[in-house]
Amino acid sequence: MQKRILLIIAGGIAAYKSLDLIRRLKERGYAVRAILTPAGAEFITPLSVGSLCGERAFTDMFSLTDEADIGHIALSRQADLLVVAPATADILAKMAQGHADDLASTALLATDKPILVAPAMNPLMWEHPATRRNMAQLVADGVHVVGPNSGRMAERGEEGPGRMAEPLEIVAAIALALQGNAGQAGAALPLAGRRVVVTSGPTHEPIDPVRYIANRSSGRQGHAIAAAAAALGAEVVLVSGPVSIPDPAGVTVRHVETAVEMLAAVEAALPADVGIFTAAVADWRVAGEASQKMKKTGAAPKLALVENPDILATVAKRAVDRPRLVVGFAAETENVVAYAKAKRQRKGCDWIIANDVSHATGIMGGDNNTVHVVTADTVEDWPDLPKTEVAARLVARIARLFQEDRP
Template identity: 80%
Template sequence: MTKRILLIIGGGIAAYKSLDLIRRLKERGHEVRVILTKGGAEFITPLSVASLSRERAFTDLFSLTDEADIGHIELSRSADLLVVAPATADLLAKMAGGHADDLASTALLATDKPVLVAPAMNPRMWQHPATRRNMALLQADGVTVVGPNEGAMAERGEFGPGRMAEPMEILAAVERLLGGADLPLAGRHVLVTSGPTHEPIDPVRYIANRSSGRQGHAIAAAAAAAGARVTLVSGPVAIAPPAGVTTVAVETAREMLAAVEAALPADAAVFAAAVADWRTAGEAAQKMKKNGKGAPRLTLVENPDILATIAHRAEQRPGLVVGFAAETEKVVEHARQKRLRKGCDWIVANDVGPGTGVMGGTRNTVHLVTGEGVEDWPTMDKDEVARRLVARIAAAMPKGSA
């Protein structure tokens, strides 16, 4: 069912993410109207907002044409949900204090609809006692918060909490607030693995794969946005877990398998993690030192095959088991063989050879291998790959109660 979203874009560098958020909301079939604050217009233009929302951007509290019909009241009351992204420290302070000195703050004060804020600011501003007081007041008033995430800031050398939540995280929060009855995975449990595993050699060295976790985390976020209850089992990564999912942090393949089995039953399981195939037979208790006698001999043993273990379960096998195949040659041929060998339903295959930029990058080119054939998908952002895969998973779910 189409919902009406009033998006308020504050004045922060994260405003560029709000353009992607508009696109995501429109993809979900929602109507989007946008209030662009004076500060927000310093980062993005009314034309870019209008091009994506297909509605003109509202900017002026004292517009003769808009306010002739009490525009700020109509904007706030006609929406099903108000979203503030980015929600700057100034906007949050105005909301907490009940100010109404521009179109954004006036619409927020005049609304009787739910409000979702996605804070974005410098870490010291976020951690300041005044901001903490304002957030406590807003949450006590019933305002819902998504984020902020931790990471590098626009300011050189700054790192910490304050990054605005990613568009898919905000979309998931929007969908939860609007109700999940029309969401394709509402009532379903989706299990996702992501990132590498680290297999210790000694206390400072380990065996691992070059995985950032971006694709697996994007799949978890997309499944949450589709209404699923999501369990994300993640190896060591440098990215924040998606909002609205249950994240279980692990390090080794054996820990990942145990966490996956503990999370069952699930309606669907997507194994996107790059699990190390081997580990050392025994971890050295102390750091291995050079002794002038050459390199030490490492005896390797196979790690448990998580995908095959779950796909071949007699009990609590997920209804749909999806594996990933990161290949450097004969991508589709190897993926076909892997699907049969592992016993999974689908394989998402991609080329991770030198020069592809897939490992650690933001874009991916995949082939979906199923029992019916192969779908060759064009190169897309990993978020887009995730959204398309989740849509295919939702379509494959049996109808009726979860």
Template identity: 70%
Template structure:
């Protein structure tokens, strides 16, 4: 094959086989060529035509093909590659590998290879937890087989859930990249890799399992009188997307939201507030947390003396509005002497000198990371896309313009690779 990096994909017989079609596309985007072996059972879920069309060359299916085996095809397939990937790795394929069986093209290629092998298990939870599968997996790991997944979640069978879901395409891609680099894939390295992927839109399941993530989102409304208030154009879309991404990564998420026209993200504890002082109180009540992400656009000022009755025009001088500063929620939490979250992330929405202002904010507020963006143009505040810069004491990382949900997933993947060991709450 002409590509500098290549993999041999062995597609097993499981409903998760459809994910491999996306994986082939992702591999091509990364400049990694793929040849494919489709098992007889795998062909019940995806077709050879679909696989070959995406891979760009024929899909191999038959051990006893006269054309292929005239050149001992299974030997050539197993060795003219940099890595073999088995996805989905069914209980049957795992059992064959562990016991050295070779009764079809896939198992024969696996037995004949001298390359590294990475498997992505996928099966019913009871099959995954069966003593026979556990023994087979122990043998494969002893043999040096690399493993990614399985994840925990809902199964194809109605009403069933648990461990056994195949890793998502981007998780597989991260593991493949690490394996091709000669490293042993693990969850933390894969998370860090996903955080650097252009357009990375998925986070490994369980990446933040057991962590408590506290997030603020949306604007605050600072009352002038019972019907008027000071506010800004924040829609809360970015903060809510971050909360959803953190929950998808397995975290326990507390979202403190100002007034927004958005539904509460599923699986997230949402606390609704109006003003900056209410938001600060809700944040402090929600601590301790392992990660605090302050994405809300909190009003800098409030009216010193909001009136209890509606202010009326009387044809004379305009009523005075004396303003006072609101509490700085990010700085308050970042400078806590006890109970400070191990990782504190702030946001900086600027209209000029975005990076310089973000660096200054990082130092002044005492946080670990600033996510900065330029909101001077139209379509950012309230829009569906964002261009962000990650600013730390070590430097600046700029991401391309992405949908806000993709920004959220990439940010959570990045943060999961930074969070210190241990639990805060």
């Protein structure tokens, strides 16, 4: 049965993401109605929201036309889940205190259905004691929460927690919130019943108690892939190295530090249908970690290095429990496609996602990525895209492969 979402769009710059959220939900077969608050309508128009939903956006609690047609009580009662995205500090405060002075807050109060909020606000507003109290009350009341993420804000120079979760993260949280409520939301999703293992981020290989070998990987691409796979109904295990970004919703996360720990966590997560190895694993580690901090003596220490386990090749060449599809990533600074083709054959994986991580591109740690999808037969060159969109396209390609029932 088609799941019905009532999306409440409050007033914040993140409202533009709600348009993409509607599109993502419609692609996955959800029915979406939307309430646009007066402040939300200052950022996006009722026409754009209604066009994507396939019916008009609701804006006015005292509209004679709307009340005669459906009524504000029925609007919330007919939904399977209410989603507030963006959830501003103002609407969170109204929800926590039980206010009902407009259409959005009234719909939220007059429902017995689950509610999911995606907070979005300035970092100081998010960290204010009043907001923290309101959030604690909402969680105690059983409200589901996704995000917020940390990062750069719309205000110049502002950075910190308060960015609304990305649309695919919210889609995954919606599927999770709907579990156990009149059936499984993911039952009709293309990766439902599939198990996906994803690695993400860097590894830290200790030299002594305070120093380590690492790289600039942020984990954004791997985390986005995990969220996208969960959004399409997969059971996802994310094995993450040390990162500063939050765990994606609807995903089982295993936190590790070193390459040896990452391999062990991956093998423990098998069997799986798909393995996606996005992590930038350190190639080497020191032969023996110093038990005490190494002191400067005027001469550089001589570090004996040994190779780390090759996680991608180890899994791709397994005789037992090899995932049906093994996808690797190749971060290169030159001859990107040629090196990726050679790596795919050498590692024994099915696909390689190659990208240029030379210093000038800003890929490592950035928000965008430009990739080439290398298979046994083809090379697809994708344009520069947000990492969330790269993830969505890649997971959609994987879903098509399984729907066609080809290895």
